[in-house]
Amino acid sequence: MILSRKLEYAMRTRVLSLTVPMMAPALLAVIWTILAHQIGNQVILPGIDQVGELLRHPTEDLISMGSLATNVLVSFVRVIMGYAVAALVAIPLGVVMGYYGFIFKFFNGFLNLFRPIPPLAWVPLVMAWFGISSLATLSGVETGLTFIYLDNIKFSMLFIIFIGAFYPILTSTIHGVRSVNATLIDSARVLGANESQIFRKVLLPAAMPSIITGMRIGLGIAWMCLVSAEMLPGSLSGIGYMITHAFTLASTDIVIAGMISIGIVGASMDMVFRHIEQKNFSWRRLAE
Amino acid sequence: MNHVNGEIIGIRQLSKEYTTEKGEQLLAVDDITLTIPEKSFTCIVGPSGCGKSTILRIAAGLEAASSGTVHYRSNLVVKPCGEIGLVFQEYSLFPWLTVIDNVAAGPAFSGVSKSERIKDALVHLRMVNMLEFKDAYPHELSGGMRQRVAIARALANKPDVLLMDEPFGALDAHTRILLQRELLKVWQLTRKTIVLVTHSVDEAVYLADRIIVMSNRPGRIRTVLEVEMDRPRSRANLQFGQLTDSILKELEYGN
Ligand SMILES: Nc1ncnc2c1ncn2[C@@H]1O[C@H](COP(=O)(O)OP(=O)(O)OP(=O)(O)O)[C@@H](O)[C@H]1O
Numbered sequence: 171m172i173l174s175r176k177l178e179y180a181m182r183t184r185v186l187s188l189t190v191p192m193m194a195p196a197l198l199a200v201i202w203t204i205l206a207h208q209i210g211n212q213v214i215l216p217g218i219d220q221v222g223e224l225l226r227h228p229t230e231d232l233i234s235m236g237s238l239a240t241n242v243l244v245s246f247v248r249v250i251m252g253y254a255v256a257a258l259v260a261i262p263l264g265v266v267m268g269y270y271g272f273i274f275k276f277f278n279g280f281l282n283l284f285r286p287i288p289p290l291a292w293v294p295l296v297m298a299w300f301g302i303s304s305l306a307t308l309s310g311v312e313t314g315l316t317f318i319y320l321d322n323i324k325f326s327m328l329f330i331i332f333i334g335a336f337y338p339i340l341t342s343t344i345h346g347v348r349s350v351n352a353t354l355i356d357s358a359r360v361l362g363a364n365e366s367q368i369f370r371k372v373l374l375p376a377a378m379p380s381i382i383t384g385m386r387i388g389l390g391i392a393w394m395c396l397v398s399a400e401m402l403p404g405s406l407s408g409i410g411y412m413i414t415h416a417f418t419l420a421s422t423d424i425v426i427a428g429m430i431s432i433g434i435v436g437a438s439m440d441m442v443f444r445h446i447e448q449k450n451f452s453w454r455r456l457a458e
Numbered sequence: 459m460n461h462v463n464g465e466i467i468g469i470r471q472l473s474k475e476y477t478t479e480k481g482e483q484l485l486a487v488d489d490i491t492l493t494i495p496e497k498s499f500t501c502i503v504g505p506s507g508c509g510k511s512t513i514l515r516i517a518a519g520l521e522a523a524s525s526g527t528v529h530y531r532s533n534l535v536v537k538p539c540g541e542i543g544l545v546f547q548e549y550s551l552f553p554w555l556t557v558i559d560n561v562a563a564g565p566a567f568s569g570v571s572k573s574e575r576i577k578d579a580l581v582h583l584r585m586v587n588m589l590e591f592k593d594a595y596p597h598e599l600s601g602g603m604r605q606r607v608a609i610a611r612a613l614a615n616k617p618d619v620l621l622m623d624e625p626f627g628a629l630d631a632h633t634r635i636l637l638q639r640e641l642l643k644v645w646q647l648t649r650k651t652i653v654l655v656t657h658s659v660d661e662a663v664y665l666a667d668r669i670i671v672m673s674n675r676p677g678r679i680r681t682v683l684e685v686e687m688d689r690p691r692s693r694a695n696l697q698f699g700q701l702t703d704s705i706l707k708e709l710e711y712g713n
Pocket residue numbers: 476477478479484486504505506507508509510511512513657675
């Protein structure tokens with residue numbers, strides 16, 4: 171008797187926890203359908219079924235710009251590359267800046283000068299510097315499929331992504347290292363750790379939760395920067411480009427499908443990080 | 459009772475001056491000369507801010523003296539070395555490591571093989587009665603358990619001298635007495651030299667062969683008392699009470 175009531179209660183909470191998050195999207199879908207019907211103009215607001223159809227077949231070629239999936243993939247590869255470079259520079263720099271006051275003073279003023287510049291404000295300068303040169307230019311490949319792939323990774327875009335991701339990662343790394351409890355460092359010293367072990371075995375793991383948070387924020391910003399950069403002139407592929415191009419052809423359904431893809435990819439990347447945070451840093455919540 | 463063994467730590471005319479945030483000079487420790495005999499148990503008591511932690515940190519090689527010297531077996535102490543261990547009051551365990559990995563941390567830093575250091579960590583965890591928590595994380599432990607692990611970690615690094623800075627300061631009275639008793643057992647078992655800083659006169663009288671009573675800042679040595687009571691000591695003992703009382707009076711005079 172009691173057991174069945176408990177079971178019933180458990181099921182009810184489970185059903186609720188599954189349905190509640192679905193309510194807002196469902197409401198949006200209803201409003202969308204009604205509005206689309208009333209407006210009756212595809213260019214202003216296409217039907218939800220039309221957009222859904224595009225999303226259901228992401229590999230189909232659209233308006234001769236490749237499929238939704240390929241364009242998302244191109245953007246994704248760009249982001250991952252620029253982002254990886256940003257993380258590889260920002261994390262070590264942040265650790266030494268957080269630990270050595272001298273190095274912090276050396277770099278901080280300089281870096282702060284560039285921090286307020288929005289990543290997209292770099293576009294004109296970056297175009298002047300790098301033009302249309304890409305990884306293909308660097309590797310010397312000039313024909314074939316490899317060329318097409320490599321040519322999609324333009325330096326100008328990598329740079330914009332780098333700038334977007336660099337500052338959040340740097341700032342949270344510095345903050346993470348600075349807030350490491352001094353007793354932990356002293357403990358490691360007394361136990362015989364040398365300077366490099368202090369960095370690798372104490373500062374890095376202790377600051378890791380903060381670094382991961384910075385990486386999460388950085389990835390979100392990098393993704394947004396890239397999509398915007400792809401919308402600018404000079405771009406020939408990527409989901410951002412696809413959206414602007416579809417707009418010029420008045421294919422609003424593709425515009426919306428593209429936007430939804432951007433959201434899905436961004437949210438998925440964020441979820442991966444959330445998962446890492448929860449799985450590996452449970453000690454953080456209760457320590458200290 | 460107290461064998462006069464050879465000196466293991468020699469502190470000579472040690473002074474420490476700090477520069478505060480405002481740029482003023484602050485004399486924390488003034489002209490301390492102290493000999494720690496091998497295998498002895500020394501307690502340092504003194505008012506808050508008199509420089510007890512400072513002395514331990516300099517002796518452990520974490521900080522430099524302004525003048526004077528600290529020697530370990532005739533070697534000048536200038537940086538931390540494995541022979542001198544230090545246990546802090548709290549928050550010293552690495553929160554991202556399990557209990558056993560914490561205890562094995564010292565040997566890991568010096569490159570001892572994994573199987574060997576884990577085996578040794580188990581021995582030390584058993585010594586402090588924490589074997590069953592070997593896979594727990596520090597945040598899953600109570601304050602007393604954490605200090606047990608911190609002590610095991612310091613011991614697993616095989617120090618010759620163990621410095622302890624108010625190791626039981628953050629614990630409740632009951633746990634504190636429990637851990638004092640366990641520490642005595644560990645000391646008798648391992649025969650390390652221990653120097654323990656405490657605010658509690660009771661703790662000092664219970665544990666020490668020798669009690670160093672310090673003055674208000676700038677810290678100087680007021681008195682050195684030899685404690686000649688058999689262990690385990692009973693707090694009901696008349697001598698225990700008299701000694702406690704006289705040290706408390708000594709502390710009240712301040713400078
Ligand atoms: N890094 C520092 N910079 C400036 N002053 C310091 C520093 N460390 C300690 N002091 C000062 O030196 C004095 C002695 O400090 P210390 O921590 O050694 O005292 P203590 O005897 O351990 O005190 P407590 O019993 O409260 O732990 C204090 O007045 C403190 O303010």
